[in-house]
Amino acid sequence: MNREAFFTVHRELPREGPGEAADVHWVLDQIPKPARVLDAACGPGADTVTLADALPEAAITAIDKMPHFVEETRTRVPDRVTVREGDAFDVRGPFDIIWCAGAVYFKCVTQALKAWRPALGPNGHVAFSEPLKPGPDAPQAAWDFWAAEYPQIMDRAGLSDQVIAAGFEILGTRLIFGQPWEDYYTPMQARIDKLRGTDPALTDTLHEHQREIDLWRAARDHVAYLLILTRPA
Ligand SMILES: C[S@@+](CC[C@H](N)C(=O)[O-])C[C@H]1O[C@@H](n2cnc3c(N)ncnc32)[C@H](O)[C@@H]1O
Structure with a gap:
């Protein structure tokens, strides 16, 4: 991967993965009002904005x-x-909720939860979204999308096993598909269209991103993240 080209394409996007404010509210509605909050691997901060709006009195990092x-x-x-550069999996708490949209796969679910465990306060929770393996009835396009993007993708049972292996329990799950993906890819498509033809060094990366969007469009409602709300068991 050409990292410089990758981050040129990904500059100025409102978020770096599929998700929406309703995901954050879905979590906040199920836990005691948190006073100490971490947005782990916040990207350009779309969910940090939602957390800050929803929790005007909380200490948010x-x-x-x-x-x-x-x-x-x-x-x-x-x-x-507080917004800072650092390793989202090496943090000091205590936090009442650790929120992590679309970044646990950099670490692996079990390892990420184990790493966060010491940073959770009493009755602390972790909410994270992870790619979800398509169901058996999904069209080939869905498999093609993930084969290109994330071949090690897990189904619900696999994700659940990883959560349990970390000593956590699942309190609830929410599918992220359709519109939140559209909201991620529409600005990316605009960015691709803007950059196309401007710099030969971007050509391959633009092509790869266009392919990703095209594959997603062919499988639109069968490509999902699973948002998982957990706490130590
Ligand atoms: C797919 S993006 C999701 C960003 C954001 N949560 C969102 O939904 O827009 C993954 C993010 O994880 C960040 N990241 C990956 N590994 C990290 C680490 N060890 N510590 C902190 N950030 C990390 C990347 O820089 C990127 O911003």
Whole structure:
């Protein structure tokens, strides 16, 4: 992967993966009002904004390892939110909720939950979204999408096993498919269209991203993330 080209395409996107404010609210509606919140691997901060709006009195921290995402998040959130560069899987709490959209796969579910366990306060929760293996009735296009994107994808049982192996229990799950993916890919398509023909160094990366979007469009309602709300068992 050409990292420079990758991050040129991914600059100025409102979020770096599928998701929507309703996902954050779905979690907040099920847990005691959190006073200490971590947005782990916040990307450009879309969910940090939702967390800050929903929790005006909470101490909120957002962490990402990429400096430009940290800067983008800082421009979007109130000053009371701490936004910093760092390893989202090596954090000091205590936090009442650790939120992580679309980034646990960098680590593996069990390892990520184990890493976060010492940073959870009493009655602390973790909510994270992970790619979900298509069901047996899904069209070939869905398999083609994930074969290109994330071949090690797991089904619900596999994800559940990984959560349990970390000593956590699942309190609820929510499918993320359709519109939240459209909301992710529509700005990316605009970015591709804007950059096309501007720099030969971007050609391959633009082509790869266009292919990703085309594969997703062919399987639109069969490509999903699973949002999982957990706590230590
Ligand atoms: C698919 S993006 C999701 C970003 C954001 N949560 C969102 O939904 O827009 C994955 C993010 O994880 C970040 N990331 C990956 N590994 C990380 C780590 N060890 N520590 C902090 N951030 C990490 C990347 O920089 C990127 O911003």
